[in-house]
Amino acid sequence: MTVASTSDTFASSSTGGRPTYLDFNATSPVDPRVADEVMRFMVQEFGNAGSRTHGYGQVAKERVNRARQEVAALVAAKPDEVVFTSGATESDNLAILGLAAHGEATGRRHIVSTQIEHKAVLEPLEVLAKQGFEITLLSPDQGGRISAEAVAAALRSDTLLVSVMAVNNETGVIQPIEEIADALVGHETFFHVDAAQAYGKLIQPLQHPRIDLLAVSGHKIGAPKGIGALIVRRRGYKRPPLTPLMYGGGQERGLRPGTLPVPLIAGLGTASALALDEADQRTASAAAIKEQLIEALRPLGAVLNGDPDRTVATTLNVSIPGVDSEAAIVALKDVVAVSNGSACTSQSYEPSHVLTAAGLPRELVEGALRFSWGPDTTDVPTELIAERLLRLLRR
Template sequence: MPVYLDCNATTPVESEVLEVITRYLAEEYGNAGSRTHEFGVRAKQAVERAREQVAAVVAARRDDVIFTNGATESNNIVLLGLAGSTEGATRRHIVSTAIEHKAVLEPLEHLMKRGFEVTLIHPGASGRVDAQAVLDAVRPDTLLVSVMHANNETGVVQPVEAIAAGLPNEVWLHVDAAQTFGKLIPPLQNPRIDLISVSAHKIFGPKGIGALISRRRNGQRAPVSPLMFGGGQERGVRPGTQAVHLIAGFGMAAELALRDHVEREAACLRFRDGVLTATSQLGGQINGDQDHCLPHVLNVSLPGLNSEAAMVTLKGVLALSNGSACTSTSYDPSHVLVAMGLDRDRIDSALRLSWCHLTPAVDWPHVCELLRRMM
């Protein structure tokens, strides 16, 4: 099997997480909404325990956590739900960035068709937006500022703390933290961040479960209207039968992330040394500000080497990508690298490598030899 270097797309599942998932599938299979017997009571307890585990990562309250099927759904609930609220009827301007995930950009396109104005801030070659540029774009009619915490393609961490510090009180702040929840702990504990979108499968949990964390600020939560109705689960924001096994697995993954994030980061930094050595030997050009970058991600362009051809050559050796897994069927150039102003040759030769504390060693001399034959 090739060495898996696509952890930004999804991570492997930790063994402790898998044990929890299996238990709530095979043994504790009750419906959390069944209150008349012990199976339902224990399922409900598992859901509430997981809510506490997820909330603890960002220093939130248990009732701030709304379970969804992942960050994409959470992003949609925030953008479309807030736009559909009473506040959204009177304030119809949103500030975001040109490097957001499509799960933010596409809902914003939908809102523009409904008459909302959207200002997208571009990052420049660093891949990091300027916090002051975001704040300067805020107007009296601004409803929401939505900025991802770290870019999924480059790993560049965005200045969400500086943005949070400068925002007017009446503007809601949303952070897509799919790539940083359970990895960068203190920034997401900032109480000025009103809404946080997260996915379990980015932190060694199961696919198909995530959360929207909606904090109270000055006694109020952002007035997000539900997109679906029926059942009343998750405070009515996301109704439907709760996937207890996935929720419990997510909770365990969150607990492990909070407990082990220091050791995990150290392992990722050690692995990074080998990646940097290998790519430098190939004349690689790193894309994105490395002074503000996740320790487990590298976006690098290899001059004279098409990324699609490189991935075919390395098939069976490395499993990696050249962009977001959510748009992997598209052959359009990366909207992130385009927004950074990179030229087409550099974009076409860009590869994304993302690893984790579970990633085994790579035979980098062999990898370099395979790629040199193509140059």
Template sequence: MTVYLDCNSTTPLDPVVREAMLRFLEDEFGNAGSRTHEFGARAKQSVEEARRSVASLAKADAQDVVFTSGATESNNLAIRGLAEYGRREGKTHLVTTAIEHKAVLEPFEQLERQGFEVTIVPVDASGAVSVAAVEDAIRSDTLVVSVMHANNETGVVQPIEEIAEQLDPEGPYLHVDAAQTFGKLDDPLQHPRVDLISLSAHKIFGPKGVGALIARRRGRARPPLEPLMHGGGQERGLRPGTLPVHLIVGLGEAAQQAAQDKVERAARCQEIRRGIVHALAPLGVQFNGDQSLVMPHVLNCSVPGVDSEAGMLACKGKIAISNGSACTSVSYTPSHVLEAMGFSEDRIEGAMRLSWCHLTPDADWQALIRQPLARLAG
């Protein structure tokens, strides 16, 4: 049996979540927009329960939650959805970091082509952005600051709370791509100055195809978002279309399970981490990113003399791992994250990402990881 170690790409579906979803595929199949009968009423009630479950992890109001197809759409809605307001108000400067997911960097690039000015804040070998560097990048005409919570390739957690503390209460909107941390590291996301939070269900043992944007109000004022699509008026007019009730129920159940089991899940992930690090130690691996800042379920490392493609091939049939973001793995290009951290070409080309979860079984990590990589390393 191949041991799955690619949980930053997607997680297994929690059996409890699956059971909750099946009910809304087989029995409760009503449209949440149908107001005239009990099928629609029950569907709408279940959607609102899920909305409350998602909001609770960020200590947000349930009405601040907009359901989307996932974090990529949420990122686009948060960034591109503010563009018209920015033009009206003369706020056409954007700030982000060099290690963001492409789902943030590419919307920024699109706005830059449309006349916005973009400042990209660098990182050092730690993989973490400097709070002072973010603060220095902000200007009077800055519309939005977008900083991911934890990097999808290295697992390095960014100083979201510290950045939020430095922002003027009426200053630029703070957007956080929390795809890798929502349901795992929620306290920083509860900071009232974090205005916009993107998340995906399939990163927290829920289904693919659903996520949310939490658009936290400042007082009574909602972030001035414009929809990317039109037609139907669902989700306060920000995301039209018939709601996928079974997927939303799955996200809500996944959020509930994450809230209940967070401590136990993290402890299990730390236990697995110790076993993997111990197995790799004799190979003289280089850990990419400050390990004191890394999520407990992620390890990005390079084995001297071993190319990542060869390493993954050697481990094939034993463990399933990746060498970067799943969204860019179809045509391999060097990691822009590791390049931004200043690593050598050899180190970048040798980088492999291992990511696990509380459902990962106990394994002989020496046999599964060390031995095949040791043969390649000579």
């Protein structure tokens, strides 16, 4: 398959169009092939997957079942282990808060996580802390990576859950998920992975059978906003003992009630299938863009935030000493659309908790820019980006 270009939608400023979009970690444009599938199930095949008395419902149900297979295939899970949600934030909440009742019933009230998690993990953990759970948050090294040995050392007999993201949303640093999973073999604790930035980009690490709970987001891989999944893997014959956060129906094995959004689910299924089919091609294309950006910014004294040998090909977090990130974003606004951190906290900008936890100097933290792109990104104006940033240095 050939990935369609988004050049018509996000044209380079040099052509007089909109700025080149380089904020895929916040959200990605919907792949045209995915959009076609979504529209078909909005306009033509609009049945309710729960309607069993006619063909409209049957077509919808069959598409949902196929989407389960497509999502499951990307992470080597079983289709019946896929629970559709509104996105990774809901999935994270269901995984973490959904285990609370089991923790209280068994006396296992200790949780291990990290200081660099997304707010979708950190805030539910704060809720559990107020309920008497003990939370251990591990710090990363200066390269932004958590040590698998530190995770193993933090385990206790009463540890209910280990929650570690697969790829950091700000730095793109890949966390040692497979090593952590190996360390948990033989231990009762549940392993939750926020894979919002990894799903569809990293294949093998997310397929480790010791990952019990895996949060997925559709709008990071060319599917629409408002759809995601929680992979609830069985260990042996037992599912993680989750308690639902909402009630009102038996959908999604009782874990997530409500009428299934069939068009969005179809979109996530198609996006997942494309990500698996085109994985090698996408990685090679993304890596080429990353190298071009690094080469263009190197003469400016650019400092890469995050171990460059352990980051995904689709993300570059960089600081230019002497350049404030807010000023840089303004200077680049007609050239590229970029960010200086998580979109979930950008409305009231505060220095990155991720870079701060890694021990970076304040100047680098305040100057950090995050560039992120996808499989349909072309013609990144690297020279113009460098030229605009150089102007700021000369002021």
